[in-house]
Amino acid sequence: MRIAVVTDVHGQTARLAGVLERIREQExxxxxxxxxxxxxRIGKREAAGYVFGRVEDVFxxxxxxxxxxxxxxxxRGNQEERIRSLVPERRLPRWTLPLLDAPLEHDTGFARYCHGHPLHWRELEPGRWSPLDADFPGRALIHGHHHRSALYRRRPAGDxxxxxxRVPVRFGEPVPLAPDGRYVVNVGSVTRCSPDRGPSPAWAVVDETAATLTYHHSQETT
Structure with missing residues (x-):
């Protein structure tokens, strides 16, 4: 089973379309x-006092x-949860509900796929955050939320x-995921990021049968 993983679109439809076009070539x-x-469009700090007016004011x-x-x-990610909390259901287009009410996780046995926002995060390196301590089934926790392509192998510390x-990320080159390894995989993002977060749009292909992870990016997608 080969699974392409995208995350953090943030409403950038054209960039998502470009990434999915590239993914179709990857079989x-x-x-x-x-x-x-x-x-x-309503920030986390403003959400508590927000009085709903129009759907378009929210997203x-x-x-x-x-x-x-x-x-x-x-x-679902944190953006979907905030939108859901701010817009009365009767005002939401029906087609948005499957996206806004999507489950938090998708488990395959090999990996758990999630956005990751409810998990406990810690800063492993300056500017690099990870839910490294999260419990998950399978060999890998594959997440978004922190817009940076990064791969970590977990090792027990005894405390x-x-x-x-940190496993070096080489775009376009498969990384083997060892049978005895536990990995935390930050996919990167579709949305445009600052240069210090690495190239975007980025996505990953997880080959669960071969137990490999391959990062991809496309500078040509606008």
Whole structure:
């Protein structure tokens, strides 16, 4: 089973379309999207006092995003949860509900796929955050939320927390995931990022049969 993983679209429909076009060339069996499909225009700090007015004040309900994600396994991110909390259900277009109410996780036995926002995160290196201590089934926890392509191998530390061994990310080159290894995989993002977070749009292909992970990016997608 070859699974392409995208995440953190943040409403950038054209960039998602470009990534999915590239993915179609990679002969995958399934595509998984790890949430933050939409961009909530009301920040986390402003949300508590927000009084609803119009849907368009909260997010752009672009139905093309839903069309692009037909047949894709979607889990929800924090942007979807904030939108859901701010917009009365009767005002939401019906087609948005499967995306806004998607499950938090998708488990395959080999890996858990999730956005990762409810997990406990710690800063492993300056500017590099990871939910390294999270419990998960299978060989890998594959997440989004922190817009940076990064791969860590977990090693027990004996104090209840795991130690991290950063595995170098080489775009386009498969990385073997050892049978006795536990890995935390930050996919990167579709949305445009600052240069210090690495190239974008980025995605990953997980070959669960061969137990490999391959990062990809496309500077040509706009």
């Amino acid at each position: 995958v069996d399934q595509v998984v999207c790890l949430g933050d499909v939409f961009e909530c 752009d309900p672009d139905s093309e995003l839903a069309r692009l994600l037909e047949g894709v396994v979607v889990v 209840g927390r795991a130690e991290a061994e």
